[in-house]
Amino acid sequence: xxxxxxxxxxxxxxYHLYDNIKNFIIPITTFAISLFSANSKFKPxxxxxxxxxxxxxxxxxxxxWYNKTYAIKDKMIxxxxxxxxxxxxxxxxxxxxxxxxxxxLFKRIIGISNLNxxxxxxxxxxxVISNKKIKKLKENIFIGSxxxxxxxxxSKFSFIEYLLITTTSFRLFLTSLSLVLTAxxxxxxxxxxxxxxxxxxxxxxxxxxxxxxxEKILTTDWTDxxxxxxxxxxxxxxIVASYFVAYILVYVTYRNFNIQYTEKEIEVMYGFISKKHFxxxxxxxxxxxxxxxxxxxxxxxxRIKADNIGLNDNASASLFIMPIVKKDEIDSIINKYTPxxxxxxxxxxxxxxxxxxxxFKHVIWIIVTLIGLSFISNYVLWGFLLLPIWMISGYMKWxxxxxxxxxxxITSSFSSGLTKITLITKKxxxxxxxxxxxxxxxxxxxxxxxxxxxxxxxxxxxxCLSISVNHKKEFLKYLQKQENE
Amino acid sequence: MNKIDKKSKVIWNxxxxxxxxxxxxxxxxxxxxxxxxxxxxxxxLIGLLYILYNLITDLISHHFAYKNSEYQLSDEILxxxxxxxxxxxxxxxxxxxxxSDIEQSFYSRIFDLYALNIYTAGDSHTIEYIxxxxxxxxxxxxxxxxxxxxxxxxxx
Numbered sequence: 001x002x003x004x005x006x007x008x009x010x011x012x013x014x015y016h017l018y019d020n021i022k023n024f025i026i027p028i029t030t031f032a033i034s035l036f037s038a039n040s041k042f043k044p045x046x047x048x049x050x051x052x053x054x055x056x057x058x059x060x061x062x063x064x065w066y067n068k069t070y071a072i073k074d075k076m077i078x079x080x081x082x083x084x085x086x087x088x089x090x091x092x093x094x095x096x097x098x099x100x101x102x103x104x105l106f107k108r109i110i111g112i113s114n115l116n117x118x119x120x121x122x123x124x125x126x127x128v129i130s131n132k133k134i135k136k137l138k139e140n141i142f143i144g145s146x147x148x149x150x151x152x153x154x155s156k157f158s159f160i161e162y163l164l165i166t167t168t169s170f171r172l173f174l175t176s177l178s179l180v181l182t183a184x185x186x187x188x189x190x191x192x193x194x195x196x197x198x199x200x201x202x203x204x205x206x207x208x209x210x211x212x213x214x215e216k217i218l219t220t221d222w223t224d225x226x227x228x229x230x231x232x233x234x235x236x237x238x239i240v241a242s243y244f245v246a247y248i249l250v251y252v253t254y255r256n257f258n259i260q261y262t263e264k265e266i267e268v269m270y271g272f273i274s275k276k277h278f279x280x281x282x283x284x285x286x287x288x289x290x291x292x293x294x295x296x297x298x299x300x301x302x303r304i305k306a307d308n309i310g311l312n313d314n315a316s317a318s319l320f321i322m323p324i325v326k327k328d329e330i331d332s333i334i335n336k337y338t339p340x341x342x343x344x345x346x347x348x349x350x351x352x353x354x355x356x357x358x359x360f361k362h363v364i365w366i367i368v369t370l371i372g373l374s375f376i377s378n379y380v381l382w383g384f385l386l387l388p389i390w391m392i393s394g395y396m397k398w399x400x401x402x403x404x405x406x407x408x409x410i411t412s413s414f415s416s417g418l419t420k421i422t423l424i425t426k427k428x429x430x431x432x433x434x435x436x437x438x439x440x441x442x443x444x445x446x447x448x449x450x451x452x453x454x455x456x457x458x459x460x461x462x463x464c465l466s467i468s469v470n471h472k473k474e475f476l477k478y479l480q481k482q483e484n485e
Numbered sequence: 486m487n488k489i490d491k492k493s494k495v496i497w498n499x500x501x502x503x504x505x506x507x508x509x510x511x512x513x514x515x516x517x518x519x520x521x522x523x524x525x526x527x528x529x530l531i532g533l534l535y536i537l538y539n540l541i542t543d544l545i546s547h548h549f550a551y552k553n554s555e556y557q558l559s560d561e562i563l564x565x566x567x568x569x570x571x572x573x574x575x576x577x578x579x580x581x582x583x584x585s586d587i588e589q590s591f592y593s594r595i596f597d598l599y600a601l602n603i604y605t606a607g608d609s610h611t612i613e614y615i616x617x618x619x620x621x622x623x624x625x626x627x628x629x630x631x632x633x634x635x636x637x638x639x640x641x
Contacts, residue, residue: 372531376524431605434575436568452607460607472574479578480562 005071005078008128009112015128016061025053035214070127072137077117079125089125091117098284098311099138101277108275118311138279157254161324164301166243166250168293176245180238249273254323261337266306268319278319284309286454287425288321288341290330294418300327306338309429309454341424344411346402350466354444355398357466362394363387393417403449403464403471405478410451412464423462429454433478436463445469486555486566493614494551496592501543508536546570556612558626563603565610579630581605587620603627 029050036042060083068081080088096117103113107128115134116126157165166172192198198206211219221227257270261282268278289305296302304321311319321337331343350358366387373380400415410430413422436448449471450463512529519525546569554567563577588600593613599620600613612623 372534375531376527431581431607432575432577432610434573436571436573438571452605454606457607459609476564476574476576479576479581 005069006127006129007069008065009130011107011110011112012128013061013065016065017058020057020061021054024057025050028053070125077125091125098281098308099279100315101134101275102271103275105273113275113277116315118315124315157257157324160299161301162247162251162254164293164296164299165254165324166247167295168303169246169250169253172249172253173242173246176242176249177238179245180241184238257320257323259321259337266321266337268321270320270323276318278315280306280308280311280319282338282340285338285340286429287423288334288338288343290343290422290424292420292422296324297420301325302327302330304330304333309456311456313457340426342409343422344404344406344409344424346411346413346422347404348464348467348471349402350398350446351468354446354466355395357440357444358398359391359394362390362397366390396420397465401465401467403467405475410478412449412451412462414462414464425451425453427478430479433475435472435476437469441466441469447472449475486557487619489551489554489556489612490596490598490614490616491551492596492598493554494547496590496596496598496614497547497550498544499592500590501540501547505536505540509533512536542570558623560630563610563627565612567612575610577603577605577610579627582627582631584631585624585627587617587624 029046032042032046032049036046063083064081067083067086070080071078075093077091077093078088079091080086098118100116100118101113102116107113111131112128113131113134114126114128115137116124118124187195188197193200193203252272254270256272258268260267260269264283265279265281268276268280270276285306286309287307289307291303291305292301293303301324303323304325305316306319306321307316308319322333325333334341334343366383370380370383373383396415396418400413400420402413404411408427409424410427411422411424413420415421431452431454434450434452436450437446441447444466445468446466447469448463448465449467450461452459452461512532516526516529520529548569550567550569553569553572556566557564558579561579563579563582564575565577566572566574583604583606585601585603588602589598590600593599596614597617598614599617600611601615601620601623603610603612612620615623
């Protein structure tokens with residue numbers, strides 16, 4: 001397949017403009033208005049600066065769009081971008097590690113998508129081209145005719161499953177919060193009196209208020225308890241409303257979650273407003289993560305993720321083998337979609353004897369810091385009331401720490417906050433193994449086991465805390481064995 | 486097992502003392518300008534105790550670090566052991582090493598010693614401090630193996 005030198009679809013120019021308005025004009029203008037007040041004497045200057053900034057950003061958007069070109073030859077993609085500092089990159093097609101497409105509702109209507117191409121070494125390029133061209137390109141890059149054989153395996157989730165996904169979709173929650181805040185602000189401005197949120201007198205007072213943000217903060221009575229109660233109630237309403245909106249967004253996003261697999265790759269597709277489409281070669285899957293957030297664990301669910309070599313952190317965060325699955329179905333899901341992996345159980349755990357060490361390590365610095373700061377103010381000592389949080393965190397670390405290593409995989413489990421993560425990694429992607437022992441651990445005959453993974457990041461090391469020292473020699477020789485195998 | 490150079494201990498101690506003196510000077514400057522404010526000097530006192538604690542633990546740790554530090558290069562594996570109060574043992578298969586470099590810090594230059602840094606695709610390791618001929622020899626051996634592995638991959 002070859003293709004002449006082209007630019008992104010013209011619609012992308014509108015997106016550049018939209019991004020600039022969203023990322024620069026709105027935040028700067030909002031900040032200026034909140035700082036000086038909308039009715040201040042600086043209003044003409046703010047308006048002037050706003051227009052000037054708009055013109056500069058419009059020119060910048062056009063030049064960015066105009067200078068980004070690409071051409072696809074038989075074995076090479078020629079890509080160039082940059083306005084003042086031009087950069088041309090020739091990418092051999094065999095260096096492409098994965099392809100994923102994203103689009104928005106508007107782009108879908110006119111039949112175009114963002115094509116993201118991940119390269120060996122972690123670089124990423126993207127073009128905005130028609131879906132027809134994308135399909136041809138995908139077929140040429142690493143998918144053979146067998147690609148068409150399997151049908152999509154559409155997953156449907158229950159009410160409780162959508163609810164659980166909502167509790168972990170922080171990005172969607174932020175989007176919902178933003179929508180709720182906007183709606184609340186609109187209602188307050190236009191229907192505040194009718195809804196009983198403010199009196200007519202308060203409304204007139206607010207409209208004539210020329211104070212800036214700093215002045216408002218300085219003149220607020222921070223000792224008034226009713227002020228905090230009002231803020232607390234508004235905050236609680238916002239959170240509940242945001243979760244409700246987030247639930248709808250989660251439903252819309254995951255209701256069409258599809259996963260397809262062939263011998264060579266898996267394809268994951270979901271999303272409605274912003275659609276995500278991943279093509280992952282199976283051989284590039286480095287590890288599988290079984291993620292169990294606190295609420296998932298309570299209801300007996302988990303989430304299965306794949307770590308793909310060449311996928312950036314952002315894309316990786318959106319790549320699920322299954323966003324939610326019952327725990328007893330994990331093995332069958334892994335066998336079906338990623339049969340190169342096995343859900344091997346962790347075999348070595350820290351013993352109950354080391355539990356006090358885990359808790360001690362978590363609280364000692366908090367205690368020292370609080371005592372130190374209490375030297376400045378006695379109020380800091382109230383911080384000791386929060387000590388159980390760190391003790392629970394230490395307990396969770398102990399409870400979920402685990403390790404096993406076989407001739408094919410290293411499996412380790414650990415906790416991040418209240419979330420339990422089990423990481424199953426292919427042996428060929430382990431870069432080094434190590435053992436760490438503190439003075440205290442020597443006495444308890446335990447050690448922390450760590451291993452580094454082949455990664456796009458400079459450092460990606462995982463450790464399993466306070467496992468018996470009996471496996472130390474075997475673990476340190478783990479990769480040596482591979483050489484002899 | 487090969488040991489690192491004995492003067493490493495002196496270099497680490499000098500580096501720790503330098504860090505201590507830099508923070509001490511910073512605390513002194515803040516005290517000079519804002520020492521009259523009660524909570525500021527209390528905060529500075531806490532800071533001073535903290536950097537003093539770090540200095541003492543570092544000096545003790547360096548003593549053990551020298552005792553513990555050793556390394557061994559075989560045909561397939563580089564084994565590194567280091568650390569003072571906390572001991573680290575690492576095994577790095579040579580075919581996983583992406584690149585290595587030799588580094589000389591300000592203090593190691595005084596003693597004509599070098600640090601050998603080894604990078605894999607997921608972490609990095611250091612052998613500090615060793616004589617130049619030892620560092621060069623280690624680096625050459627590692628590069629030879631890396632080149633051999635790369636050639637084999639290219640043939641495939």
